[in-house]
Structures are given as C-alpha cells and as structure tokens.
Amino acid sequence: MSAPSRAAIVTGASSGIGRATAELLAAAGYRVAVTFRTHRAAADRVAAAIGGRAYGVDVADAAGVEALVASVASDLGPIALAVSNAGTYEESRLEEVTDDAWQRMLRVHLGGAFNLTRAVVPRMRQHGHGSIVFVASELALIGSDRASTYVAAKAALIGLGRSLARELAPSIRVNIVAPGPVDTPLLPDRDRGRAYVSTIPLARLGTAQEIAAAIAHVAEAAWMTGSVHSINGGVVIQ
Amino acid sequence: MSPDAQAIGRVALVTGSAGGLGRAICARLRRAGWTVAAATHRDGPLAADLAEPEQARALVGLVVESHGRLDLLVANHAAMTMAAVEDHPPDDWWRVVDTNLSGSFHLAQAAVPHLRRARGAIVFVTSEWGAIGWPGASAYAASKAGLIGLTRALARELAPDIRVNAVAPGVVDTPQLDVDAAAAGVSLAEIRDRYAAASPLGRIGQPVEIAATIAFLASNDASYYTGQVFHPNGGTTTAS
Numbered sequence: 139m140s141a142p143s144r145a146a147i148v149t150g151a152s153s154g155i156g157r158a159t160a161e162l163l164a165a166a167g168y169r170v171a172v173t174f175r176t177h178r179a180a181a182d183r184v185a186a187a188i189g190g191r192a193y194g195v196d197v198a199d200a201a202g203v204e205a206l207v208a209s210v211a212s213d214l215g216p217i218a219l220a221v222s223n224a225g226t227y228e229e230s231r232l233e234e235v236t237d238d239a240w241q242r243m244l245r246v247h248l249g250g251a252f253n254l255t256r257a258v259v260p261r262m263r264q265h266g267h268g269s270i271v272f273v274a275s276e277l278a279l280i281g282s283d284r285a286s287t288y289v290a291a292k293a294a295l296i297g298l299g300r301s302l303a304r305e306l307a308p309s310i311r312v313n314i315v316a317p318g319p320v321d322t323p324l325l326p327d328r329d330r331g332r333a334y335v336s337t338i339p340l341a342r343l344g345t346a347q348e349i350a351a352a353i354a355h356v357a358e359a360a361w362m363t364g365s366v367h368s369i370n371g372g373v374v375i376q
Numbered sequence: 377m378s379p380d381a382q383a384i385g386r387v388a389l390v391t392g393s394a395g396g397l398g399r400a401i402c403a404r405l406r407r408a409g410w411t412v413a414a415a416t417h418r419d420g421p422l423a424a425d426l427a428e429p430e431q432a433r434a435l436v437g438l439v440v441e442s443h444g445r446l447d448l449l450v451a452n453h454a455a456m457t458m459a460a461v462e463d464h465p466p467d468d469w470w471r472v473v474d475t476n477l478s479g480s481f482h483l484a485q486a487a488v489p490h491l492r493r494a495r496g497a498i499v500f501v502t503s504e505w506g507a508i509g510w511p512g513a514s515a516y517a518a519s520k521a522g523l524i525g526l527t528r529a530l531a532r533e534l535a536p537d538i539r540v541n542a543v544a545p546g547v548v549d550t551p552q553l554d555v556d557a558a559a560a561g562v563s564l565a566e567i568r569d570r571y572a573a574a575s576p577l578g579r580i581g582q583p584v585e586i587a588a589t590i591a592f593l594a595s596n597d598a599s600y601y602t603g604q605v606f607h608p609n610g611g612t613t614t615a616s
Binding site for chain 2: 200231232233235237240241244248249252255256259260277278279280281282283284285286287289290291292293294295296297298299300301302303304305306364
C-alpha cells in the first residue's frame with residue numbers, strides 16, 4: 139500500500155475489528171480518526187498509539203456524525219476513506235424483541251452507515267475521489283436462528299452498499315466486508331467453544347487483524363465497487 | 377386453475393393489496409381457495425400505516441378476531457422514494473425503511489403465535505433492487521435487502537413450525553411504471569422498452585406471474601422450501 143497521507147475515519151474503533159483497522163490504516167500512512175461511543179479511555183489509547191485522534195460520537199445520531207466529519211476534516215485533512223464499523227450484537231427470540239431494540243439495531247448499523255455516507259460524500263466529491271467500506275456480517279448472507287434484528291440490519295447494510303456503489307460511481311467506491319466469526323469482544327462465548335469452531339472449514343476463529351487486512355484491501359482496490367467481501371474461514375461458501 | 381384442497385378454510389393476510397401486485401396476489405390466492413384478508417395503506421376496513429408497530433399488531437389482531445385463525449402472511453406493502461443519498465431528507469429515508477423492513481418485522485412478530493398454531497407460512501415481497509442495488513434508491517434497496525436478511529433469519533428461527541420465504545420481482549407492469557417514467561422524464565412506452573431491453577426474456581413481468589410464485593410458496597407444494605429467495609425477473613440478474 140502507498141503512503142497516502144490522507145485522513146480516514148473508522149467508527150467503533152476502540153476495540154476489535156475497528157481498532158485493528160485503525161492500526162493497519164495508520165501503518166499504511168493514513169491519519170486516522172478513531173471513533174467511540176462509550177469507551178473513551180480505550181479509544182484514546184488506540185489513537186495515541188497510532189498518532190491518530192479519538193472522537194466521541196453515537197453513529198445513530200445524524201447531527202453528531204455530521205459534526206464528527208466536519209471536525210475530522212478540519213483536524214486531519216481531506217477524508218479519503220470512511221469505514222462504517224460501529225455496531226452492537228444482540229440475541230433475542232422474535233417474540234421477545236421490543237420495538238426499541240429493533241429500532242436501535244437499525245439506527246446503529248443501517249443508520250450509522252447512512253449518516254456517515256451522507257456526511258462524507260459531499261467532501262469526497264469535492265476532492266474528486268473517495269472510498270467507503272461498510273462492515274456487515276456473514277450472518278446477513280446465511281441468517282441466524284437467534285439474531286433476526288442484527289441479521290436484518292446487516293442485510294439492509296449490504297443493500298445500501300450495493301445501491302450507493304452504483305449511485306456514487308465513478309468518483310466514490312463503496313464496498314462491503316462481511317466477516318465470519320472473529321475473535322473480538324462482540325463474539326458470543328458459545329462461538330468460542332470447540333463444538334462450534336470445529337464446524338468452521340478453516341477450523342479456527344478469524345482475527346481482527348485478518349478482517350482489517352480485508353478492509354484495507356478493498357478500501358484501496360481501485361477497480362472494486364459494490365462487492366461483498368466474504369471473509370469467514372469458509373463458513374459461507376456459495 | 378381449480379381450488380387447492382389444502383387452502384380451503386385457511387386465512388391469508390396480504391398487505392399492500394390496493395396496488396397492482398397486491399390485487400393480483402389476492403385474486404390468485406382466492407382462486408386457490410384461500411380466505412384473503414386484504415390490507416391497505418389508507419382506505420377500507422383493513423387500513424393500517426405499517427411504519428407504526430402498534431398498527432401492524434392491531435391489523436393482525438383484527439384479522440384473527442374476524443377469521444379465527446391466520447395461516448399465511450404475505451407482506452407485500454412498500455413505500456418508495458428516489459433521491460440522491462446526500463440530498464435524501466432523513467425523514468423520508470427512514471419512512472421507507474420503517475414501512476418496508478420494520479413494518480414487515482412487526483407484522484411477522486404479531487403473526488407468529490397464530491402461524492405456529494397453524495403450521496403456516498410467511499412470504500416477504502422484496503425486490504430485485506434489494507438484491508443488486510439501484511442508484512437513487514438507497515432507502516428502498518436497503519429496506520428490501522434487509523427483508524432478505526430477515527427472511528433468512530426467521531426461516532432458521534421459526535423452523536420447523538413456520539416456513540419463511542421471499543420473492544424478489546424484477547420490473548413488473550404496475551402503476552409504479554408511471555412514476556418511474558415521470559422520474560426519468562420519458563414516456564410510459566419508453567420506460568417499458570428500456571426495462572424490457574434489460575431482460576433476457578425481452579419484456580417486463582406481469583403481476584399474475586409474481587402472484588403465481590407467491591401462491592406456490594404459500595402452498596403445500598412448497599412444503600420443503602424455507603429461507604429461500606425466488607427471483608421472477610425475466611433473467612435480469614442472471615449475471616450477478
């Protein structure tokens with residue numbers, strides 16, 4: 139990867155995939171905005187270690203995201219890359235899902251990506267180019283028997299990414315990374331057990347660094363747009 | 377077509393029944409022997425704004441109260457807007473997602489106890505655009521793609537009691553074409569020709585063709601299908 143000396147935003151970067159992505163992008167020469175919602179101290183540590191900057195934002199809040207993007211552009215320079223990664227994982231049976239839980243899941247995953255895109259696109263257009271990556275999930279492709287709200291939100295994110303790839307071409311590329319089971323704080327303990335891991339063709343969980351590498355790759359792949367990058371140890375083969 | 381013995385006495389709730397596709401779905405299911413509760417957005421006894429969870433629940437409650445059971449949910453209602461992402465008013469954007477995706481979710485949630493009892497089925501009407509995306513239709517495509525995820529999740533979660541499948545039609549001959557033509561600034565004939573040219577079958581679809589796919593998925597002939605997305609689209613997405 140070249141050393142672009144441009145700014146990148148990674149939402150939800152205080153831990154897990156977001157953190158690994160921020161670290162990798164910084165190593166590749168980006169000035170990285172590390173966003174967090176609740177874990178300020180962790181985000182500060184990530185930002186300090188990579189020479190980036192931490193910003194508090196709830197990605198579900200459109201005005202907050204707009205303000206974030208304005209601050210990042212002013213602090214770190216033109217935004218070349220935006221990675222919509224912030225998210226939460228919840229399990230509940232259909233009958234037990236509250237209206238608020240459904241709403242919150244959509245507002246964070248789908249709304250977070252929509253808000254970030256709306257805010258960065260005019261700036262990227264101004265500079266004539268840009269790259270956007272949405273972090274979805276393998277579960278969006280295969281479903282889950284216990285996380286319909288999460289799956290619906292992540293599948294919607296794929297539809298959004300495919301539409302925006304068509305709409306924003308040729309100046310801005312939009313790609314989707316759909317990770318399988320990755321060893322991060324979001325992974326349920328059940329999925330760390332042998333019983334589950336032995337069903338994964340590559341026989342292990344993924345690492346946050348491996349997903350970060352996929353994100354960095356699609357972010358820079360100049361002829362790739364609208365693609366769903368399925369990195370999951372072979373859990374989804376179709 | 378003669379009535380299907382397994383459909384006699386069984387009750388289907390069809391949303392979006394005032395539209396071109398909705399009317400065809402209701403007619404097809406009735407011919408197959410189903411008792412159809414035809415819900416609409418505005419007028420009639422089963423009018424409901426499905427962006428509102430309470431109204432979705434009330435609609436299901438009303439149908440079960442009237443007919444004593446519910447065997448099939450066809451979530452066919454949809455809201456649609458076209459706008460560039462950076463100019464899209466957030467309220468309109470969410471109105472589309474909340475109607476199409478959340479409305480379907482809340483209907484399913486309310487219907488599940490009844491469908492379990494009946495060993496019934498759900499058919500979500502999604503869209504080709506949900507599968508492949510469309511410029512200027514970010515809200516609609518996101519909502520319809522979300523519906524595909526919801527189909528796959530609920531198929532797993534509700535098995536083996538309830539089968540859950542989706543239909544993703546390509547361009548269909550409905551009044552929506554007038555809207556598309558106006559948006560593109562061309563005549564109705566021109567927009568028809570454009571869509572037809574994009575299809576290997578050389579034409580757009582007819583509502584009865586989509587309704588037939590839905591009726592199949594609802595029937596016992598489809599008893600081993602769950603979590604699947606059917607694509608009646610004239611072959612437009614065969615390359616993707």
